[in-house]
Amino acid sequence: GQQVMQIPQYQHVQEGEDFTTYCNSSTTLSNIQWYKQRPGGHPVFLIQLVKSGEVKKQKRLTFQFGEAKKNSSLHITATQTTDVGTYFCASGTGTYKYIFGTGTRLKVLA
């Protein structure tokens, strides 16, 4: 079945450093979504990518969808303490079912 690998599992950065998490699928994806979950909270939708090679930006966050639509990345420039949390990718299967990655837990040291 379809699998989604997300790396790294954990990342500790100094405030102001950049951060990147990667999402890799064994199959071609119809679309990919990114979510953020704060400690003790629930996942909150950040963005969706649909097109091959698509790049979207939200302030300090840059999201990219691979040319082959099998991988995606989330890059945060100059991290802040408010960026702390776990970032998940969720791969679209072309149905209502989504496969979530295992997540990358980000800690930002002030």
Add this chain to the structure above:
Amino acid sequence: DGGITQSPKYLFRKEGQNVTLSCEQNLNHDAMYWYRQDPGQGLRLIYYSQIVNDFQKGDIAEGYSVSREKKESFPLTVTSAQKNPTAFYLCASGQGKTQPQHFGDGTRLSIL
């Protein structure tokens, strides 16, 4: 405010007992989902429903059951057959195959 309401926030289960987790949404979404999250882990799909009176098993449906009698409601029952039920349970809803999912605040289930 539109949103998803899960209750209770905390739940304790005795051995051999079935418990039901509530999930209600007023977003008028067709699809609803149940996920299980274990400490430090990702979200694993238990069941999902695309429309009223229809639902499909996810990746870890064994020991769980659901119903979808109303569009707004998608309760999850954790049966005694689920031998390791301690986890954080998240309900979500969405409208369409490529629309974002909106999550409730979750229910933390523990074994007594």
